[in-house]
Amino acid sequence: MQTVALRVQQMMQEHFSLAAGQVLPDQTLADLGIDSLGAIEFMFLLEEAFGVSLSDERGELRTVSDIVAVVEKAATANEGTV
Amino acid sequence: MRRVVVTGTGVLTPVGRTTEEFFASLIEVRSGIGPVEIPLSGVSGLPVAAQIKGFDPSTHFPKERLSQLDRFSQFALVAAREAWLQAGSPVLASPDSGAVYFGTGFGGASTLESGYDDLFRKGLNRVKPMSVVAAMPNAAAANVAIEFRLQGACYTYAVACASSAVAIGEAFRAIAAGAADIVVAGGAESILTYGIMRSWQALMALAVEDKAAPETSCRPFAKDRTGLVLGEGAGVLVLESLEHATQRGANPLAEIAGYGIANDGLNLSRPDVEGQARAIRIALREAERSGVAAADIGYINAHGTATKVGDKVETQSLKAAFGTAVQRIPVSSTKALHGHLMGAGGAVEFIAALMAMRRRILPPTAHLRIPDPECDLDYIALASRRVPELDGVMSNSFAFGGTNAVLIARPVQ
Numbered sequence: 001m002q003t004v005a006l007r008v009q010q011m012m013q014e015h016f017s018l019a020a021g022q023v024l025p026d027q028t029l030a031d032l033g034i035d036s037l038g039a040i041e042f043m044f045l046l047e048e049a050f051g052v053s054l055s056d057e058r059g060e061l062r063t064v065s066d067i068v069a070v071v072e073k074a075a076t077a078n079e080g081t082v
Numbered sequence: 083m084r085r086v087v088v089t090g091t092g093v094l095t096p097v098g099r100t101t102e103e104f105f106a107s108l109i110e111v112r113s114g115i116g117p118v119e120i121p122l123s124g125v126s127g128l129p130v131a132a133q134i135k136g137f138d139p140s141t142h143f144p145k146e147r148l149s150q151l152d153r154f155s156q157f158a159l160v161a162a163r164e165a166w167l168q169a170g171s172p173v174l175a176s177p178d179s180g181a182v183y184f185g186t187g188f189g190g191a192s193t194l195e196s197g198y199d200d201l202f203r204k205g206l207n208r209v210k211p212m213s214v215v216a217a218m219p220n221a222a223a224a225n226v227a228i229e230f231r232l233q234g235a236c237y238t239y240a241v242a243c244a245s246s247a248v249a250i251g252e253a254f255r256a257i258a259a260g261a262a263d264i265v266v267a268g269g270a271e272s273i274l275t276y277g278i279m280r281s282w283q284a285l286m287a288l289a290v291e292d293k294a295a296p297e298t299s300c301r302p303f304a305k306d307r308t309g310l311v312l313g314e315g316a317g318v319l320v321l322e323s324l325e326h327a328t329q330r331g332a333n334p335l336a337e338i339a340g341y342g343i344a345n346d347g348l349n350l351s352r353p354d355v356e357g358q359a360r361a362i363r364i365a366l367r368e369a370e371r372s373g374v375a376a377a378d379i380g381y382i383n384a385h386g387t388a389t390k391v392g393d394k395v396e397t398q399s400l401k402a403a404f405g406t407a408v409q410r411i412p413v414s415s416t417k418a419l420h421g422h423l424m425g426a427g428g429a430v431e432f433i434a435a436l437m438a439m440r441r442r443i444l445p446p447t448a449h450l451r452i453p454d455p456e457c458d459l460d461y462i463a464l465a466s467r468r469v470p471e472l473d474g475v476m477s478n479s480f481a482f483g484g485t486n487a488v489l490i491a492r493p494v495q
Contacts, residue, residue: 015145015146016146017144017145017146037150037211037212037215038146040211041146041149041211041212043211044210044211
């Protein structure tokens with residue numbers, strides 16, 4: 001089974017047309033050339049892909065692992081309610 | 083006042099995706115009007131329209147940018163790139179000396195409509211995250227400014243059918259007055275959405291489809307005209323001061339000689355002879371100061387939407403402004419072929435007039451087989467016409483809301 005982190009990284013690579021291995025956990029979105037609109041749009045795709053609703057109170061999304069963390073949190077919360 | 087020249091033009095229209103292709107279609111009388119295709123199943127009774135078919139945005143824009151670009155912004159950028167390239171991809175001495183003056187009637191209409199579709203029909207409780215930035219009426223202008231890093235003014239005029247004519251005219255004034263050196267000016271429109279087409283139908287302004295020959299459904303100035311045909315697209319010009327163009331070694335294609343604007347202040351939709359004639363007179367007066375007399379105008383691209391009242395009123399306005407001299411001026415409405423591009427119409431038709439001047443060949447009013455006694459000017463019926471010389475051209479744009487905008491251009495001397 002794929003981890004959330006791996007799936008997010010793969011989706012990111014595909015959506016932003018990035019090279020394989022370019023998306024690393026500590027990488028900042030700015031380094032990857034992703035602006036704030038790009039990030040918001042990507043969160044929308046993640047919500048669809050993971051069937052979750054990402055909280056508005058997610059704090060600053062600076063790095064790849066920040067994004068993975070909010071998805072993981074939402075996915076866990078989802079499991080709890082099922 | 084500084085002289086203002088055109089150094090590049092670009093279009094995306096139902097009859098041509100470049101200025102050359104567009105003008106060739108007008109001269110060779112190729113219509114872009116026909117049945118409209120929309121992504122909604124089970125819908126019938128839609129009007130004929132002048133649609134840009136087979137336009138694939140992914141060949142023009144990277145995937146990650148597309149969600150920010152409503153169809154009207156895509157059209158704007160494609161046309162702007164052509165104009166900018168023809169202008170020689172100008173390098174600005176200072177980024178804030180470049181500006182964008184743009185026009186649109188409806189802005190990001192497709193984005194709004196698809197958002198409503200998600201909410202009201204599909205029952206979703208959220209819309210796409212880029213809905214706001216894609217739909218906002220100034221999105222096309224902002225994207226054009228981003229494309230060429232133009233950091234001066236960035237305006238969007240919403241003046242219905244006169245939007246891009248006003249944008250060009252105001253840009254002309256700004257450059258003449260020294261407020262900008264170079265301006266990307268024009269307009270874009272994408273209104274062939276289900277809701278907007280139904281709205282126009284409800285207004286009873288659209289042409290009745292000619293079932294035997296749908297491509298001839300728009301018949302400006304003809305006795306059997308029944309209304310306008312909606313179109314979509316973009317027209318963009320690069321305007322700059324003559325001095326700026328000369329300094330950077332650009333090739334000026336034409337000079338803008340006059341701009342007239344006047345509002346009827348009477349009625350939202352009924353055109354007014356006096357308001358239109360006033361705009362024409364203002365433009366002619368201004369042109370005269372830069373050496374173009376009324377007698378020099380050798381072609382008029384009419385607003386000519388093919389509505390019963392509109393064409394009659396425009397004929398009367400031209401007579402009121404020019405007097406009997408108008409009888410010797412060839413006039414045509416190219417909307418018979420490319421449809422009514424609303425906020426993009428003024429720019430696209432001004433470009434048609436500039437091309438006529440450069441090539442000395444006048445595009446006709448297509449499908450004008452049955453003359454109307456109330457429209458009795460020389461409308462260049464059916465076939466294009468070569469002329470030995472052309473010292474000035476005029477383009478009219480008369481809008482819902484009552485605004486009348488008139489542009490005059492001349493060859494560069």
